[in-house]
């Protein structure tokens with residue numbers, strides 16, 4: 001279906017609109033070109049990265065750099081760079097796909113790739129002047145230079161705009177001198193270009209600069225030693241010290257004081273790409289775990305026959321498939337929005353990209369949080385399937401578990417992203433970009449009316465699940481509406497409510513994406529051919545309701561009393577209600593049977 005202004009959802013609108021399954025993009029819609037790209041990337045990783053996992057774990061930083069060189073020879077570093085600057089100029093979905101399949105073997109390479117192609121390159125492609133783009137982007141796209149992104153400081157982490165690094169204009173007005181300390185800088189050990197954020201005088205907001213780095217001529221830049229980290233061990237992470245580093249004025253990125261905006265927008269893209277980067281690690285973890293479970297015999301039985309192990313396999317696969325469904329759904333929305341903006345003739349390429357992604361900043365935060373948590377759980381359960389062997393460095397699962405941990409911390413911690421998702425939703429509503437009030441009022445009216453007595457006809461596939469999703473959206477509006485009414489704009493000070501609301505929001509987005517994907521697949525291939533996918537969508541919804549019920553209850557009992565509380569608890573019960581409860585064990589068995597038979601993740 002071609003995207004038009006009328007049929008493409010705006011960011012956050014999934015909460016108040018119903019979506020037709022035909023309107024969502026799914027991985028089954030990849031084009032021939034995208035499938036070829038996926039194969040090329042997978043073949044590259046299987047050849048260059050996966051067999052060398054032990055070396056990455058032994059902190060072989062040079063190997064990470066040489067893999068980056070090899071990736072550049074394949075053109076992978078330039079997939080999202082426009083052709084006029086030496087890249088492939090691929091659409092957003094394709095760039096997500098590359099990020100996804102390039103990231104599964106080790107977090108070390110994945111982080112180097114993400115830091116270079118994302119936050120190390122994108123600020124220039126999105127905010128650079130034509131001269132800056134011509135000068136730097138072809139070098140970054142070709143891998144002649146590698147990039148890094150220097151935002152975090154010892155006293156400025158989540159509070160990114162509080163950095164103390166200074167940029168002082170020279171007397172002749174020709175250059176800035178940058179002085180300060182940055183920490184946790186990925187790719188610092190082998191980069192030639194740094195995107196550096198510093199404050200000019202007492203400006204409210206920081207400013208971005210492009211800083212060249214040549215160890216032979218360091219220009220006041222020194223690097224700390226490599227950090228010794230829990231995971232992503234061969235990803236170079238160092239402190240960077242600037243001491244009167246001279247930066248020509250033409251290397252300022254965008255305008256003075258616009259650095260915080262650049263930093264945040266770069267992170268929006270980074271967040272959804274990080275979600276993608278957590279997907280293939282799950283697929284690979286599931287595949288190695290099921291292979292092990294099929295081979296490992298205890299009590300004269302392959303452990304994959306035990307219900308306890310089958311449950312894990314089914315749940316791991318479900319999370320992976322659901323996260324993938326939501327990630328590519330959002331990626332296509334972003335791509336369509338960028339295309340629409342470009343076609344309207346008003347935006348330049350970079351403006352269209354920027355605004356296209358910014359529109360879906362809520363979804364980007366949602367995905368960053370949930371997929372990073374999925375990958376953590378997946379690798380954890382993977383270790384459990386391996387038993388004692390899972391604890392050994394000899395198995396790939398041990399490093400996958402350690403590598404997964406960072407995804408919950410960088411690109412904005414999951415706490416920050418949870419609160420951002422709700423904060424942005426409220427801002428959108430207040431600016432009039434998202435009408436939450438009308439549906440929230442309708443929900444309030446519905447709650448005071450008598451519920452219908454007749455049982456709806458749920459004979460059509462997934463019709464009950466779709467109705468539940470509709471109800472879950474009402475539940476969110478009921479709870480968030482009540483919290484907003486109570487606290488107004490001060491809601492942001494009530495973090496535990498924000499976190500609970502974001503848990504509900506996250507579950508709704510994921511559950512809807514999965515149900516719509518399963519429905520679309522069933523319409524195309526028939527119910528029987530996709531029974532495992534239908535089972536995953538149903539199983540996920542069941543769990544989503546559990547999470548939502550808990551978060552909803554916590555919120556209701558914390559913000560209301562007496563009759564109001566009673567009414568909202570009744571509403572909670574009403575909106576999470578199943579007529580036909582799914583048989584959870586049967587669903588898990590359908591999913592596990594298939595994966596165990598195929599001996600790998602196979603969806």
Ligand SMILES: Cc1cc2nc3c(=O)[nH]c(=O)nc-3n(C[C@H](O)[C@H](O)[C@H](O)COP(=O)(O)OP(=O)(O)OC[C@H]3O[C@@H](n4cnc5c(N)ncnc54)[C@H](O)[C@@H]3O)c2cc1C
Nearest residue numbers: 149150151152157158184185186409410411412413415416
């Ligand atoms: C391996 C690695 C690579 C990295 N790469 C880069 C890079 O390339 N470039 C770069 O600039 N940075 C990088 N970072 C930094 C990373 O982005 C920060 O670590 C992250 O943003 C968190 O900041 P912090 O570590 O200072 O934690 P803090 O901000 O001190 O947070 C500590 C805890 O407090 C919570 N918290 C903080 N503020 C709030 C709040 N307002 N409300 C509620 N909870 C809050 C956090 O969620 C967290 O749980 C990297 C970090 C690591 C570990």
